Amino acid sequence: MKIGFLGTGNVARALATGWAAAGHDVVLGSRKPGEREGRPDGGHPVTGLAEAVAAADVLVNATPGTASLDVLETIGAAALADKVLIDVAVGLTGDMRLSHPGVSLGEEIQAAYPDLRVVKSLCTLTAAVMVAPHLLEGPSTVFLSGDDEPAKRTVAALLTDLGWPATSLLDLGDIATARGQEHFALLFLGIAGALGTHRFNVRVVPAVPTGPGTDPA
């Protein structure tokens, strides 16, 4: 697939490297492609945003969550129509609050661009782990939220390409469930503070299966 990134930062470069290794074509889209001299690109081509979007089947929103809606506005609804957008961003303010409290950036992007096929995913873990689940001691969970089922299947396949087994993927439901993924950011920071590293993930541990007639509450 042709994967175009909105953003050139740490997350964009890590995911681009992971998907390029799996055989996909990647391009990093920069807001200021003319001011890139000396800045890291992970060995990937860097273009302007419009060019990165035009060439891609799948887009990745790897901009800071506080800037994402502005970046999308510069690209425009026409260029975004019918694209799949993997939204990995979370908006955090300087004092560690969510910039979209009560709702989610994912929902707001979907509402602003109804023809964009938004799938929220990968926003609950650090870049190094996104592309290398084997760094962790055992299996862990990656969440997906989105209204478009074929788009979620596309994203699930791309997650598999990064090394995530199907058993690690948990589809939470529609894009409104992005709220939970984004709100997790504050617990992520708390856990990272306690462990002294961002290199961890959470696993959803289900109940031991029980026989019929037991209380499911």
Added chain:
Amino acid sequence: MKIGFLGTGNVARALATGWAAAGHDVVLGSRKPGEREGRPDGGHPVTGLAEAVAAADVLVNATPGTASLDVLETIGAAALADKVLIDVAVGLTGDMRLSHPGVSLGEEIQAAYPDLRVVKSLCTLTAAVMVAPHLLEGPSTVFLSGDDEPAKRTVAALLTDLGWPATSLLDLGDIATARGQEHFALLFLGIAGALGTHRFNVRVVPAVPTGPGTDPA
């Protein structure tokens, strides 16, 4: 220990049963102890709030998060001084938003009652799992947040009495980290919707230990 509950609901009754089984004295504190006829008490004594608080070494805030500050106000700062309060409440509004967005109920309680020793814990899992971690397929994590270290050790011991091994407990730090625990409520609801049950928990999965000189980022 003498454990007094603020609240008589599902969570209060489950925890009271768990701690009574471990040999602790428990009492449920009701806002309206005279209107309890026919309502479940789990076999535990029910008194008014003031009486439950006065008799207890450790309090458990098992009121709805949206009502907790009002309940504490009726009890009053003098009666609460020097008590340990395990705050298991999360405030959710009817439309599934946090009633204390941006901050946390735990922080607000601590700020309102500086002499109360608030420890946020157990607010990330359902009552049935709080008291029976063996219901789950494997080990999982319970978080603690609070400013008072001896109070956190008391709560950690009480969690052990419920069956949580020390390796399951993760101290996130001061009471400000309660924000992460409470914000997790929205992801909890998303996961519960996907699994069709509240009976699960999350486990923090750390990175495989690496040798010296590797990049910890």
